[in-house]
Amino acid sequence: MRCDGLVAVVTGGGSGIGLACVRAFAAAGARVGVLDLELSGLPEDPGVLGVRADVADRASLSTAVAAVAEAFGGIDILVNNAGISAVGTVEENDDEQWSRVLDVNVSGVARTSAVALPYLRRSSSAAIVNISSIAATTGLPKRALYSASKGAVHALTLAMAADLVTDGVRVNCVAPGTVDTPWVARLLAGAADPTAEKRHLASRQPTGRLVTADEVAAAVVYLASPATGSVTGSSLPVDGGMSGLRLPAPARPAADPAESGA
């Protein structure tokens, strides 16, 4: 789990899961470049360099990635974490939303990876970790566009892993369940009853609670660290058991009064 002497780049590292990754890499001995639209929440640490960049804009990524490589002497690890939300069915998200979310969540991963690869290829411990989601492999209501974007991140992880294995660049993804981050806080704030909605989200996960950002970050550092040098093309769920477990349904009052004996 140590990353001593390595340099990690984390997109979307200014908040939530990305910020937890920044702290976890720093604790594991790495220096960290943070590429985000918003950098105000970064820790005061000489080993953490924030550079404003938009994963939808190749020119800003090229400048930012070069700035991190110049400051820290190279890049060994890339975490493609920046992402945006979309709520709705296929009838509810318009073409503009589809273009925007796919551009950030999917093309953003490809774009940032392409810009970082010339640096990663020079590392003897090169790794890319993409942040996918439970939504990539499980049908969730009103997440059509978001699920499509994360399904694509999962597929892209496998394809990139195949393309890059002979270059010595490992590519894996982490698939979180619902994580307690500012993103989810924003979703809850828009719900009719935020407390009931949070309870509902927690109860979807067999552990009965939301995942923490630190738990996702630990999985990211694990997959990025040289300790997992033989792991590539994998997806690690960090979802409180949501994708893998089938538990008995909770007892519910019968819908038909005749069935309940009432």
Ligand code: NAD
């Ligand atoms: P968050 O909103 O707290 O943080 C996202 C960060 O990405 C922000 O700092 C934001 O400024 C940055 N960002 C957004 N668009 C960007 C762009 N175009 N260029 C650069 N930076 C940009 O969200 P989070 O909950 O930490 O989510 C992080 C990732 O984890 C996302 O990819 C999300 O899809 C994924 N994820 C989150 C959850 C969850 O429940 N929170 C679950 C599964 C997967």
